[in-house]
Each structure stands twice: as C-alpha cells, then as structure tokens.
Amino acid sequence: MELIRQRRDGTIMTTDSIDDLFVEGLQELYYAEQQLxxxxxxxxxxxxDETASQAFSEHRDETQEQVDRLEQVFEQIGEEARTREEQVVKALIDEHEQFAQENDGDVLDRYNMGIGQKTEHYEIAAYGNLASLAQKTGRDDAAEMLAETLREEEEALEEVTEASEQFDEEQVAD
Incomplete structure (x- = not known):
C-alpha cells in the first residue's frame, strides 16, 4: 500500500511502507534536533530570565545527546544518518528570528518560553509516534531509545512550563 503525504510546501511525498515512514520520521527528527x-x-x-535561560541551556546539552541517540538508532536499523527538512521546526525558528528582531526584554523572554513550549509539544508528538512505530515493527531497541528521549522531552516541557508560570506570576506582581 502506498502512503501519500502532502507537505506544507505543497509537494507530495509517497512512501511505500511503514518502514519507509519510520525512516523518514527519523530523518525529520534528526534535522529538527540539529536545528534545535x-x-x-x-x-x-x-x-x-535566569530560570528560563538556565532551562534552555540545560536542554541544549540534552538535545545534543538526543542527536547522538538518533545516530545510534540509524546505525541500529542499518540506515545512514541523514536529515530531511522538517517544516514545523523550520517555521518555528523562522518565526522566532523575526519576532526577536522586533522585540526585547520581558516580551521576548515570555515569547521565548512560549516557543520553547511549542517546540516541546512537537517533539513529544514526533517521538511518541516514532517510538510506537518502532515497537510495532519489531525494533525494540530503537523503541526504547526513542521512548527515553520522549521522557526527556516531557520533562523539558514541564520545566519550561514551570518557568513560564513563575515568570507570569512575577510579571503580575510587579
């Protein structure tokens, strides 16, 4: 059965199998994590904001480890670690760059926290999907590694959400 996906830019991608879909998903996540x-x-x-800045810095280090983990998944399934441009992450980064050129201070801080939350939600969905596909296609080791990253992304979302809530409370108090 041929699976057809239309990309945001209007191009059509065809995929011949769930295995191909899994590999394409890995390639998109590999691109996303490198960009992130x-x-x-x-x-x-x-x-x-010191709390948010520290959370972003710590998650950057963790994200580099996730890039390395994705490379291990590629190796494990016998595929070359390649990227496939991922439109959602590209759009989030482009949107951030434009906003940051026009804003600063507290407004930029809060925006950065919001964009961090959006990114974590994307990653949680992507890793959850791929971990499930890996498990269903018998790639148990890959599923475990992807599930580990999924847990890390859920924790990162919790951290940036807490920082956002604390920031909002401080802004209301001022």
Whole structure:
C-alpha cells in the first residue's frame, strides 16, 4: 500500500511502507534536533530570565545527546544518518528570528518560553509516534531509545512550563 503525504510546501511525498515512514520520521527528527541545538543556545543567550535561560541551556546539552541517540538508532536499523527538512521546526525558528528582531526584554523572554513550549509539544508528538512505530515493527531497541528521549522531552516541557508560570506570576506582581 502506498502512503501519500502532502507537505506544507505543497509537494507530495509517497512512501511505500511503514518502514519507509519510520525512516523518514527519523530523518525529520534528526534535522529538527540539529536545528534545535543551535536554537536553544540562542534562546539561552537571549532570555534575561535566569530560570528560563538556565532551562534552555540545560536542554541544549540534552538535545545534543538526543542527536547522538538518533545516530545510534540509524546505525541500529542499518540506515545512514541523514536529515530531511522538517517544516514545523523550520517555521518555528523562522518565526522566532523575526519576532526577536522586533522585540526585547520581558516580551521576548515570555515569547521565548512560549516557543520553547511549542517546540516541546512537537517533539513529544514526533517521538511518541516514532517510538510506537518502532515497537510495532519489531525494533525494540530503537523503541526504547526513542521512548527515553520522549521522557526527556516531557520533562523539558514541564520545566519550561514551570518557568513560564513563575515568570507570569512575577510579571503580575510587579
């Protein structure tokens, strides 16, 4: 059965199997995580709120480990570690760059926390989907590694959400 996916840019991708879909998903996550390593460094540097800045910095290091883990998954399934541009992450990064050029201070800090939350939600969905596909296709070791990253992304979302809530409470108190 041929699976057809239409990308955001209008191009059509065809996939012949669930295995191909899994590999394409890995390639998109590999692209996303590589982009996010740099983006998280930018967020940490731009954000004046110490709690949020520290969370972005710590997650940057963790994201680099996740890039390494994805490379292990590629190796384990016998595929070359390649990227496939992922439109959601690309759009989030582009949106952030434009916003950051026009804003600063508390507004940029809060925006950065929000974009961090959006990114974590995307990653949670992507890793959850791939972990499930890996398990269903008998790639148990890959499923375990992807599930480990999924847990890390859920924890990162919790951290940035807590930082956002604390920031909001401080802003209301001022």
């Amino acid at each position: 390593v740099d983006a998280l460094e930018t967020l940490a540097e731009q954000t004046d």
